[in-house]
Amino acid sequence: MFYKIINRDLFNKGFSGSIPPELGNLSNLKVLILQKNALTGPIPPELGNLTKLTWLNLVDNKLSGSIPPELGNLTELDSPRLSDNYLSGSLPPELGKLSSLRTLWIENNNFSGSIPPELGNLLKLRWM
Incomplete structure (x- = not known):
């Protein structure tokens, strides 16, 4: 039997280390919640492969580096939550x-x- 993983809620599970780039292989994933863990390092650009993703929550970790421009591929994304980390650099224009x-x-x-x-192209954007 074949199962499609469409939802991964891993809120406050005590995970540490980096986000595995292999998550980018879960092509049917619609929801990814990794909030309130101890994740470190950059957001893997491979998450940009999750083109069905509507919800991404990485709040309250220790992620660093810049937002990968590949996240601009996630055109179904409604409300990415990247708050309370150590992300740096400029916002990528691809978010537009x-x-x-x-x-x-x-x-x-x-x-x-x-x-x-380019963020001015986001006609549905109501809050940032």
Whole structure:
């Protein structure tokens, strides 16, 4: 029997280390919640392969580095939550391709630079 994994809720499970890039192989994944763990390192660019993803929650970890531009491939994403980490750098202009985006939770990180003008293309965006 074959099963499709479409939801991974791993909220507050005590995970540490980096996010495995192999998660990018779960092509049917719609929900990925890794909130409130002790995850470190960068967000793997392979998560940009999860084109059916509608919900991504990485809040309250210890993630660092920049937001990978590959996340701009997640056009079904509604409300990514990346708050309360150590993310840095500038916001990638590729986020302007997230046509379903309604909210963008990125507070309490170490971002620098200006907001890319491409985010002005996000007609459904109501809160950032």
